[in-house]
Amino acid sequence: MNTKRCILHSDLNNFYASVEMLKSPALRGVPIAVTGSMKDRHGVVLAKNMLAKRAGVQTGEVFWQAKRKCPDLVAVPADFPAYVRVSQAVRKIYARYTDRIEPFGIDECWLDVTGSRLLFGEGPAIAESIRETVLKECGVTVSVGVSWNKIFAKLASDMKKPNAVSVISPENYKETxxxxxxxxxxxxxxxxxxxxxxxxxxxxxxxxxxxxxxxxxxxxxxxxxxxxxxNGSDSSPVKEMGETREVKSVGNSLTCYRDLEEEDEIYMLFLLLADSVAARLLESGMGRARTVKIVVTDRDLGRFGKQGQLEGPSRNAKEIADCAMKLFRALETKGKPIRALGISVCEFSGAEQLDMFGRTEREDRLERADGAVAKIREKYGNGAIKRATVLKDERLSEMDIKGAHIIHPEGHHD
Amino acid sequence: MQYEKVCVEVAAKFLRDGGMRPTALFWDDGRKFAVERVKYIEPAPSHVSSVLPVRYTCLIEGREKYLWFEPEELRWFVEVIHP
The missing domain is CATH 1.10.150.20 (5' to 3' exonuclease, C-terminal subdomain)
Incomplete structure (x- = not known):
């Protein structure tokens, strides 16, 4: 038996669009774009199927722009709960073959099947079996790449789509x-x-x-x-399912259902994001963050980033949002409408210190308030309590960032 | 061939050790069909609108028929084929 590792990379083909086609089989044979909200025709294309892709539709454009390239394009609003459900069902299939499954976003996973070969056959056979089973049980297709490291496995899964298995082996990698x-x-x-x-x-x-x-x-x-x-010498391991990485940053981003122009709207979105980031930071038990990074995407899909220090380590949503806003103002976006915003925080102070005297009463109060809000949200849902500032735009305030936004691919190399 | 999703009323038995078996299905016009036997239970996509349904291969009046269960909606359906 081959002594090299055997790594698979399984990629759900046009995932969001495929799930939408399960929901509405009539959409097969029609170019579709999965979009954010379609009210005001400002929905942004989040994903597309093969037909739309062939017509030149791109992820990130506004629906009406895409529709110009592809007049028959049908918009389907995104249904994240359904995508999560299918993604989990597919991962359960992977788990029949190995316990070393490392998700990369909602639709991709690496699988280390080195130790599974005595049970299920060599890598390509396992990949073939997974491909068949996913289609047979879930009705969606995967492309599986087989190789001896994660990088080549991922390259292989892209070589042939949809519903295919490709192998990059020590014998053929120079040709592939x-x-x-x-x-x-x-x-x-x-x-x-x-x-x-x-x-x-x-x-x-x-x-x-x-x-x-x-x-x-x-x-x-x-x-x-x-x-x-x-050179195929990447040796990073496939993480075991449920194995937690050392958290180095906590972040959230959101593509808004419409482009934002006013500063107070942008601040509102920063607050929403900071709320979610602060809550996740609290859950992670990593203490407070010192640094805030923002990523801003403008209407022309230009991306800008900037980072800066908080006044002191914090996990208070408002302080994070204020810092993000300060960074935003320093950024040269030339007043362009903003499509998407992201906040992440890093450089954590580490687990809680037991020092009771170093903190001001104000900090304590803010954190108690945040803690109370977190509890209410845990019990009654993320929409149960909101900041008054965000109520200016009802639709914005209805976005459940922490709940809905489960999709944040982490770095492979960290 | 056109497939139509028709949701149906179903009587089901819950087994002591877990699991669920349909025992009869009721058509809207009042007809009742007994499920003589469940041959297979497996996750399988249908031709109609449904995400991750479970397919029950049933013996009804001596013939194999598919009956689908949607766990998310707690609902049963059959596919009616229009040639």
Whole structure:
């Protein structure tokens, strides 16, 4: 038996759209876009099916823009509870084969089946069996990539879609993985791809054959990581199901159902997000955060980020939102309408200190208030108690960020 | 072929050690069909609108018929085929 690890990466094809087609079989054969709210025709395309993709519809555009490219496009409002239900059912199928399952977002998982081969056969056979079972039981398709490391497994799952199994093996990786563009590699974004192309690197093979030292010189420690990725020597393990990572940051982001222009609207959304971040921070038991980061996406899908320090370590929603707003004002968005906002906090103070004297009475009161709000929400739902500020826009205030937004892919490399 | 989702009233038995078996289904026009035997119970998609239903392969009047249960809605349905 092969002594190398056997890693699968399973990717649910056009996941949101596929679930919508289960809900309405009539949508098969029609280009569809899963959108945020469609009132005011301002819904943003969150996902699409193959037909819409072929017509050039892109995730992140506003529905009416997409509709110009694809006049028959049908908008379907997102139904996150249904997506979660299907995602969980599929993960239960994975769990029949291995207990080493690491989700990456709602629709992707890595599976380490190294120890399952005596029971279920080699990697490609397991992948084939998973593909069949998911379709037979859940009615959705997966593309499964098989390899000896997580990076190549993920590349493989992208090679053939939908409903397929692809293998990147030590025998064929030079003909398969190495031929793919460098930007296909996990975490090679636009900026890195640009830097690489300046070095004359176009494909993953180019990275692999490049001088490692020079790559590190050009890209810092990231260069070493990419070199390892490209050579198939990534050895990061697939986390066991339920294994918690060391939390390094807690964040939430939200694409708004309409573009925001006024500062007080933006502040309102920051408050909503900060509420959720503060609650998750409290749950995580990581203490208080020192740093706040914001990510702002404007109407043209340009992304800007900025980070800054809180006045003191805090997990108070209002202080986080105020800091986010300060960062936002310092950001050059040139008054463009804002499509999406994100807040994350990091640099935690660590588990609670027992020092009773170092904190002001005000901090205590704020935190007690936050704690009371958290309890009310736990008992009666996240919508049970709201900030008065956010009531200015009823629809915004109805968004249940903490409850609905369960989808935050974490970094693979941390 | 067109499939129509028709929700039906079902009588079911809950087993002491867990599990549920349909025993009869009632058509809207008053007809009643006894479920003679449940052959298979398995998660399986249908042709009609339903997310993650459970398919019961039943013997009804000597013929194999599919009866679906939707756990989320606590509801039974059959597919009516219009050729």
């Amino acid at each position: 993985a190495w031929k793919l563009p460098a930007s296909d590699l996990l975490y090679v974004g636009k900026a890195t791809a640009r830097k690489l192309s300046l070095l004359g690197i176009a494909t993953i093979g180019d990275i692999a054959r490049y001088d490692e030292g020079k790559l590190i010189q050009e890209l810092g420690k990231w260069g070493k990581v990419l070199y390892e990725y490209a």
